[in-house]
Amino acid sequence: MKPSSFKYLAPGTIEEALAIMAAHGYEAKALAGGQSLIPMMNFRLAQPAVMVDLNNLPELAYIRPEQGGGLRMGAMTRQSAIEHSAIILERAPMLHATMPNIAYSQIRNRGTLGGSIAHADPSAELPAVSVALDGRFRIRSHRKERWVPANAFFVGLFTTVLEPDELLVEVELPPMPRRCGWAFTEVARRHHDFALVGAAAAVTVDARGACEQTRLVLFSVGDGPVEAHQAAKMLAGQPPTLEAIRAAAETAARDDVDPGTDINATAEFRRHLVRVLSGRVLTQAFGRAHAQNSSFPA
Amino acid sequence: MSPKYVGQRISRTEDPRLLTGQALFVDDVNIPGMLHAAFLRSDYAHARLNSIDVSAARSRPGVIAVYTAQDMGDAWQHGPPLVIPPPTIQNMVFHTRTQVPLVKDKVRLIGEPLAVVIAESRYIAEDALEDIIADLQPLEAVGDLERALRPGAPLVHEELGSNLAAHFFQEKGNYKSARQQADLVIQKRILIDRGIAAAMENRGIVAHWDPKSQRLTLWDTTQSPIPIRNGLAGMFGLAEHQVRVIAPFVGGGFGPKIMMFYAEEMVLTWATLQIGRPIKWIEDRRENFYATTQERGQVHDAEMALTSDGRILGVRDSFLHDTGAYDPYGLTIPLNTQCHVLGPYDVPNYYAETTVVFTNRMIATPVRGAGRPQGVFVVERLLDLAARKLDMDRVEIRKRNLLPPDVFPYNNQIIDQAFAPLVLDSGNYLPLLEQAATRIGYQPFIREEQPRLRAEGKHVGIGVVMFIETTGVGPYEGARVTVEASGRISVATGVGTQGQGHFTSFAQIVADQLGVNIRDVELVTGDTAEFHWGTGTFASRGAVVAANAIHAAARAVRGKILRLASKVLEAPEEELELADGQVRVADMPEKSISLGKLAVLANPLRGAVQPGTEPGLEATDYFGPQYGATAAGAHAMILEVDPETMMVEIKRYVAVEDCGTVLNPLILDGQVHGGVALGIGNSYYEKLVFDDNGQLLNASLADYLIAAATEVPRIEVGHGYTLSPLNPLGTKGAGEAGTLPVPALFAQALEDALADHRLEVVEMPLSPNRLFELLQAAQESASGR
Amino acid sequence: MxxxxxxxxxxxxxxxxxxxxxxxxxxxxxxxxxxxxxxxxxxxxxxxxxxxxxxxxxxxxxxxxxxxxxxxxxxxxxxxLGTMDQLHPLQEAFRDAHGLQCGFCTPGILLTLIPFLEDNPNPSELEIREAISGNLCRCTGYQHIVDAVQLAAQRTSA
Incomplete structure (x- = not known):
């Protein structure tokens, strides 16, 4: 299990990195934390000809609070930095709560936010949470810069909108809306395995406590993060009663996902888990939203 | 003499080396000029090898040689059978088929090696593997045991005409007539699937033929260095003294490292003989799934006949056993299974029938447990299902069937894996069961706690099971104990160590016999240049067979010390005592001599050694038990399951073990903990998944799930002590015990937790997905669909 | 190349x-x-x-x-970390609590735990198990490793 040969380039500035990406095109592979890529290289499932190491770009590693309550994070921010960040806990508690579910501490010490998102593993947590939190991504090439909303970034199995010469450089999360609640959960065979199914929910309620907006994102059930639009639609304007949530979870499992079968779970079991976990995260998320205003009926 | 060390919680003498990274493992061996090997392995489980073109690989810079089966010429031969089938079983069918160093014409198992590349680095060797063109014509593969025996099934070995590897039966009493008297017969099909040992250190070999000294040195992660030496010498026409096999620190064994010969052992030895340079091969983790032996696959059709008051009248168990593509290990595993179905119970009538099946899978050889967990699972499950039918308590049905303490030695009238009659040497089972039930709080749990938790909507269950373990089989081990001029004691024995603490527990025995500090006892294991008689570390036999050999050798040296000291100190032997590295006359501390000085006197530079005496304070001795010592135990657990997500948490675990005399309770506890952890893996996490073509779908540690610290609960260990009458120390083995009962226990506790779902578990390992399916099926059958 | x-x-x-x-x-x-x-x-x-x-x-x-x-x-x-003659306190605790058997996984576990104990000098059993959950051990069943960490923590705070 030794990787095959490659040419190694370690740019010292983002501009240099973008120039290299442009020059090498499809041959080049950006190396962020490498915690998914290097195992694939050791198995020789990936044999990139040129590796562009982004680890000498400290300018891409930061967590920056924005005015108005949002957050910006550099793509090369280590996952452990997010896990231990007080500002993340305050401004993106769901992201904070998600971090310990990602592999092991040693992996998070090296693995990066941007690396995990750009890798687009359908079982990974960060793509799903970035969609649930309505994040958007800044993408740069030597030609241009563009912003892509998280929910338009993932286009297929391990596939994103990134062009061969582009790099994901920044993740932006908007401020948490008023009267919002969130919840994240996943079922994995061991505590730190990839999820059999995971669910992230971010919701808001109106002044009367009825559901205003629901963003329920499921993962490990398709080619990428799956937004449960039908379930969300059912809840809109409704008081999030147990029955309403149960019905929404049922819809999510039946209509919003089309999971596959693999060695760990059949499609049927995954659908079942979508139902269970959707119910759980919605209940918890609405519970949190209501708790923000104690005048709501319990 | 009361022991100062034996029985104490002594911290291990080998630990400082291991803790500081100074212990030598095979991959740490680095010899100037050393080359590196990588193997090309078949991507198919079953295929015809039409041709293989290695020319491009040979011409890659940095490649020294590429070899195929053709290149080996006459040196290409099948491995020898490691364990022959027992000669005493009548009407037995057994077809010996053993592994090959490199595939010549047909691939019989997934990952079977086709060629080896020897290069300047492992990186280059792996590059060169991609240059090799192997023309493989895939054949239909066979993995399912029942399908394998059907007419028309693809044949692993065509010349046999079927995939039947062996068939035999053993009988005690008359099951048929017992069944006729039964009030209740429980009949079940029980499945146990394959897993791996997954030692943290993969296998590895450094083979070095030195043409100038005409000596072959092999560093090998083997559990059996001496048989490897003798076998390689024979295979390659060398004298045994020309071959030195060293098993240095080995990063876990668990069974598969006993196997001989692995293809890599044969190929590396042959290759270094060709090239005359040292060659290293380190199995990588992916290879470990394809190149190291595995175990557990069996399909049982079992039944138990009982009276209405829960007494066993008889058991019938007919099972298929998956041996993989070859069967070098004979019938060890299925014989163990047959023996352990009888357990600690009074089973007056027993019919056991085994059919061993060739499949296109890796060879099956013992993995910690070695057929025993399957046997335990069968009998414990049948008892649980009977208890359920009879509306009887699970502990009570066991109590009613335990062998009483006055029956030992108890002859079960079949033979065991060592071809000796299955005689249970000693035991007292009821106290073990009661201790386990008391420690887990069985009665209060089912009376109070469980109803309360159930009312809260929690699904909690409890289990209590029992087992025996046949341990410490022969044939023998030996040891040499020497008092050196420094006063330090050196001990050499043939068995290697893979973490069992031999350096310490064996030193404890010697230190007690010779009255020295344990830190002054230095042990050498696993190096054939130091000691070359013995078999190896397996079958929970170190503390029985090797320890008693060491005990015997130490006693012999003690005798020599006393005889010489008696002359030197002019005092009768009976008045001498050994303590603090001295021999002294009791009550006369001024009359004493150190062991070091005595050793010098025993090995004089001038004068004559008396005829009939030997120089030095040294002795070699051996121990071979008449038959194996039988350990036993009872385990209990409480678990909670979330029937929506299928996530299971083991809340409490109690393991009560009787392994006779305990040499070092600290080490023993560790053995039990580790065994249980593997058992938990065997219950809910670890399973090799194959597709219909025999492809392995989870050949990585990301996909094959070993329990981590978050999956293993705290384990409370209790003890019983019935000493084995078969050896002077009274020890019984303990290395595998922890593993044996866990799947049976897990099944029982899970059924209890999901009693409202009427779950029945007759297969292992389970998984969340499988549990989901079982619950769906139970629900469907309950709703009459 | x-x-x-x-x-x-x-x-x-x-x-x-x-x-x-x-x-x-x-x-x-x-x-x-x-x-x-x-x-x-x-x-x-x-x-x-x-x-x-x-x-x-x-x-x-x-x-x-x-x-x-x-x-x-x-x-x-x-x-x-430490030497054979002068073990690091964590290594010492591993020896005293029998926190290793074959010792193959041990170096990785020690290095995982060193910063962990610096950040969290009095960890609970659950926190310890979580901390080492990315280190597989096939011999010990983890219990004596947990004991060793607790012993090291105790000695340091004593």
Whole structure:
């Protein structure tokens, strides 16, 4: 299990990195934390000809609070930095709560936010949470810069909108809306395995406590993060009663996902888990939203 | 003499080396000029090898040689059978088929090696593997045991005409007539699937033929260095003294490292003989799934006949056993299974029938447990299902069937894996069961706690099971104990160590016999240049067979010390005592001599050694038990399951073990903990998944799930002590015990937790997905669909 | 491909300058180029944790980094903790509590725990199990490892 040969380039500035990406095109592979890529290289499932190491770009590693309550994070921010960040806990508690579910501490010490998102593993947590939190991504090439909303970034199995010469450089999360609640959960065979199914929910309620907006994102059930639009639609304007949530979870499992079968779970079991976990995260998320205003009926 | 060390919680003498990274493992061996090997392995489980073109690989810079089966010429031969089938079983069918160093014409198992590349680095060797063109014509593969025996099934070995590897039966009493008297017969099909040992250190070999000294040195992660030496010498026409096999620190064994010969052992030895340079091969983790032996696959059709008051009248168990593509290990595993179905119970009538099946899978050889967990699972499950039918308590049905303490030695009238009659040497089972039930709080749990938790909507269950373990089989081990001029004691024995603490527990025995500090006892294991008689570390036999050999050798040296000291100190032997590295006359501390000085006197530079005496304070001795010592135990657990997500948490675990005399309770506890952890893996996490073509779908540690610290609960260990009458120390083995009962226990506790779902578990390992399916099926059958 | 890079790495306080092929894994570099064989390799895909070392003070998998990436960085391996005669207090606790059997996974576990105990000097059993959940051990069932960590914590706070 030794990787095959490659040419190694370690740019010292983002501009240099973008120039290299442009020059090498499809041959080049950006190396962020490498915690998914290097195992694939050791198995020789990936044999990139040129590796562009982004680890000498400290300018891409930061967590920056924005005015108005949002957050910006550099793509090369280590996952452990997010896990231990007080500002993340305050401004993106769901992201904070998600971090310990990602592999092991040693992996998070090296693995990066941007690396995990750009890798687009359908079982990974960060793509799903970035969609649930309505994040958007800044993408740069030597030609241009563009912003892509998280929910338009993932286009297929391990596939994103990134062009061969582009790099994901920044993740932006908007401020948490008023009267919002969130919840994240996943079922994995061991505590730190990839999820059999995971669910992230971010919701808001109106002044009367009825559901205003629901963003329920499921993962490990398709080619990428799956937004449960039908379930969300059912809840809109409704008081999030147990029955309403149960019905929404049922819809999510039946209509919003089309999971596959693999060695760990059949499609049927995954659908079942979508139902269970959707119910759980919605209940918890609405519970949190209501708790923000104690005048709501319990 | 009361022991100062034996029985104490002594911290291990080998630990400082291991803790500081100074212990030598095979991959740490680095010899100037050393080359590196990588193997090309078949991507198919079953295929015809039409041709293989290695020319491009040979011409890659940095490649020294590429070899195929053709290149080996006459040196290409099948491995020898490691364990022959027992000669005493009548009407037995057994077809010996053993592994090959490199595939010549047909691939019989997934990952079977086709060629080896020897290069300047492992990186280059792996590059060169991609240059090799192997023309493989895939054949239909066979993995399912029942399908394998059907007419028309693809044949692993065509010349046999079927995939039947062996068939035999053993009988005690008359099951048929017992069944006729039964009030209740429980009949079940029980499945146990394959897993791996997954030692943290993969296998590895450094083979070095030195043409100038005409000596072959092999560093090998083997559990059996001496048989490897003798076998390689024979295979390659060398004298045994020309071959030195060293098993240095080995990063876990668990069974598969006993196997001989692995293809890599044969190929590396042959290759270094060709090239005359040292060659290293380190199995990588992916290879470990394809190149190291595995175990557990069996399909049982079992039944138990009982009276209405829960007494066993008889058991019938007919099972298929998956041996993989070859069967070098004979019938060890299925014989163990047959023996352990009888357990600690009074089973007056027993019919056991085994059919061993060739499949296109890796060879099956013992993995910690070695057929025993399957046997335990069968009998414990049948008892649980009977208890359920009879509306009887699970502990009570066991109590009613335990062998009483006055029956030992108890002859079960079949033979065991060592071809000796299955005689249970000693035991007292009821106290073990009661201790386990008391420690887990069985009665209060089912009376109070469980109803309360159930009312809260929690699904909690409890289990209590029992087992025996046949341990410490022969044939023998030996040891040499020497008092050196420094006063330090050196001990050499043939068995290697893979973490069992031999350096310490064996030193404890010697230190007690010779009255020295344990830190002054230095042990050498696993190096054939130091000691070359013995078999190896397996079958929970170190503390029985090797320890008693060491005990015997130490006693012999003690005798020599006393005889010489008696002359030197002019005092009768009976008045001498050994303590603090001295021999002294009791009550006369001024009359004493150190062991070091005595050793010098025993090995004089001038004068004559008396005829009939030997120089030095040294002795070699051996121990071979008449038959194996039988350990036993009872385990209990409480678990909670979330029937929506299928996530299971083991809340409490109690393991009560009787392994006779305990040499070092600290080490023993560790053995039990580790065994249980593997058992938990065997219950809910670890399973090799194959597709219909025999492809392995989870050949990585990301996909094959070993329990981590978050999956293993705290384990409370209790003890019983019935000493084995078969050896002077009274020890019984303990290395595998922890593993044996866990799947049976897990099944029982899970059924209890999901009693409202009427779950029945007759297969292992389970998984969340499988549990989901079982619950769906139970629900469907309950709703009459 | 002849693409070799000169790297300067500080390992256990000593500086090393070597020329490496970019694909050389950091684990192989430490073990075979520097001869620091206390770092063990168990899976080469980041799961088992045996190869864990401290990279600028933080535990990482050395099998999931290239040696060339260590240029200018500081690494601590098990050889940088205590010596046979003078064990590090954590190593001592592992010996006293029998926190190792075959010892193959032990170096990675020690290096995972060193910063953990600095951040959390009095961890609960659950926190310890969580901390070592990225290190597989096939021998101990983890219990004596947990005991060893608790013992080390106790001794340090005493």
């Amino acid at each position: 002849d693409d070799r890079h000169r790297v300067t790495v500080t390992v256990n306080g000593a500086q090393f300058q070597q020329t490496v092929e970019p694909r050389l894994l950091l684990s192989d570099f430490l073990r075979h180029d520097l001869g620091l064989t206390g770092t063990h390799v168990g899976c080469e895909h980041g799961v088992c944790g045996a190869c864990t070392v401290l990279f600028d003070g933080q535990p990482v998998r050395s099998c999931l980094m290239f040696a060339v990436q260590a240029d200018g960085h500081e690494i601590t391996t098990v050889e940088g």
